[in-house]
Amino acid sequence: MKLVIERGRVVPFEALPARSIALDGYVQGPAIDAESERYSFDHHAGCVRHATRATCEQVRDAIVLGLDPSGFTVFCNDVDLDTALSLWLLANPHRAAEELVGQLVVAAGHLDAHSGAWPIGEAMRHVVEWLSEPETTARANGTYWTMNDAQLARLIGDMSRRVDVYTHGQARADVTRFEIDERYEIEERGTDWVLARTVGTRSHAALFRDGHIRVVIYRQLPDGSYGYTVAKRSEFVKFFPVGEILAKLDEREAGWGGGSTIGGAPRNADGSRSRLPPAEVFAIVEDVVKASRAACANRIEFERRSTPPIAPDVTVKMRAIR
Numbered sequence: 001m002k003l004v005i006e007r008g009r010v011v012p013f014e015a016l017p018a019r020s021i022a023l024d025g026y027v028q029g030p031a032i033d034a035e036s037e038r039y040s041f042d043h044h045a046g047c048v049r050h051a052t053r054a055t056c057e058q059v060r061d062a063i064v065l066g067l068d069p070s071g072f073t074v075f076c077n078d079v080d081l082d083t084a085l086s087l088w089l090l091a092n093p094h095r096a097a098e099e100l101v102g103q104l105v106v107a108a109g110h111l112d113a114h115s116g117a118w119p120i121g122e123a124m125r126h127v128v129e130w131l132s133e134p135e136t137t138a139r140a141n142g143t144y145w146t147m148n149d150a151q152l153a154r155l156i157g158d159m160s161r162r163v164d165v166y167t168h169g170q171a172r173a174d175v176t177r178f179e180i181d182e183r184y185e186i187e188e189r190g191t192d193w194v195l196a197r198t199v200g201t202r203s204h205a206a207l208f209r210d211g212h213i214r215v216v217i218y219r220q221l222p223d224g225s226y227g228y229t230v231a232k233r234s235e236f237v238k239f240f241p242v243g244e245i246l247a248k249l250d251e252r253e254a255g256w257g258g259g260s261t262i263g264g265a266p267r268n269a270d271g272s273r274s275r276l277p278p279a280e281v282f283a284i285v286e287d288v289v290k291a292s293r294a295a296c297a298n299r300i301e302f303e304r305r306s307t308p309p310i311a312p313d314v315t316v317k318m319r320a321i322r
Contacts (some may be wrong), residue, residue, distance in 0.1 A: 001090055002073045005149040008267040009077045021069065021090065022077040025267075028257070037072070041086065043113055049261040050235040052215055054109035056085040063089060063096040076265055079152050081132040084159040090171075093162070100167055104128075115262045117233040118207030125165060125205070130178040132202075134158040140181075140201040144220035145271035182206035184217070187278060190286045191293065193240055195278060208233055214240040216285055218278055219316040221276045225272040228281060231262040239296065245288045251252040252276065252284060276312075 006026075011256040013031045016022055022040040029046025032039055041058040043049065053061075063069070069090040076083050085108055089096050108128050111120040120128070127138070134155055134316060147155065165171045181200030193214035196207055207215050213233040218226050230249075232240045246263040250256040253276055255266025265274035274281075293298035 001004040001069055001071070002261075003087065003153065003157075004073060004075045005079075005152050006075065006077055006269075007149060007152065007271065008269040011037070011075075012159060013068070016040070016075070017073065020073045020075065023074060023086050024045040024078065024080075024259060026075045026077045030058065039067070041175070044259045044263070045257055047259060048235065049113060049259040052113070052259075054113040055082045056089065056105050056112075059086040059089050059238075060102070060105045061094050063093045067093075069093055078154050079159075080112070080135055081108050081159065084135070084156050085131075085163060087156055088160045088163045091314065092303075095167070098167070100169075104131075104163075104167065111205070114234065115208070115229065116202075117208040117231075126175050126178055126180065127171075129180045129202070130171070131159060131162045131166065134162075138203040139219075139227075143272075145221050145223065147271070182271045188282050190282065191239075191289050193285070193289060195282050195285075204229065204231070213237050214289075216281065220283070221271075221273060223272050225275055226265065226278065226281075227273045228263065228265040228276075229319075230258070233261075235261055237261075239293050240289060241292050244292065245285050248284055248288050249281065250275070257313075 010026065010028060013027045014111055016027065016038045017232055018036045018038060020038055022042070025044050027042060028044060030042050039062070041055045041062070043054055043058070044054040074087065074090060086104060089105070092240035095101055103124070104127065107120045107124045110120055110208055111125070111128055112301065135144065138147070138155065162171070181204050182205065183200035184196045186194050186205035187197050193216070194212050195216045195218070196203065198217055198219045203217060207217065212236060215231050217229045217231070220226050228243050230242055232242060242258065242263055243259055244257055246256045253266065253274060255268070257263055267273065
């Protein structure tokens, strides 16, 4: 298996060569071309987040169901546990069906797909965060954003070694000692949503656990740009249209994107992210949220006025069904 890391690069599925795999955003959306052996395992654009599993879960299923990644070229444009675990599975396909590996993949997948909103239990969450530590620490102290592709490959190697240690039952002491730094500060409050600044290494799960179901989270990077995450707890949270928010931000600054419940700022090849300051992002998001609420209210009123009342005989039938 050959690994190609190209930070920030996004290509159309048709541009992939034969016998290749694109991971977690290198191609936007999941896609399968079995004849040419080209696959995109992704859960960002072009999908419903609630119904689309994380990249590592897609990869594990593919391997268990017959995909042999031997001799493939694998492309990725960013490093997180979802990507690193996917690469570990592709490098160790003979272990994909192991029970402990399956438990780890499901837990990591749920946390990644739902931006920390899924309550996986403290014990397993500590495992996932310990596995992620090389990446989350690098992002928090700023070194991640200056890493070249070779350094990103070494970062993947560090995380893969932790997966090896854990799945061989040798990480209990390290996981027990590990502490998760979830500190954050609420900077602004919009119309039933918050703009939060990450103070620790990662704050997504803490924000959702503390009852914030619509969030924009940011951290300023050493180069002065900003990493933003726009997220809501699930597809079932209304009045926070993530897709519309991302589209409006993309009009202001090209490169914003993501899925139906989570997305974020551009990922540039030099490691920089958004140049929009938090105050401007807050104003744009608040305008979209208010417009969404107004449009919903108008639609409900229109439907109330234009929909005829249910006939008595239909009401009786509906009551009988209940």
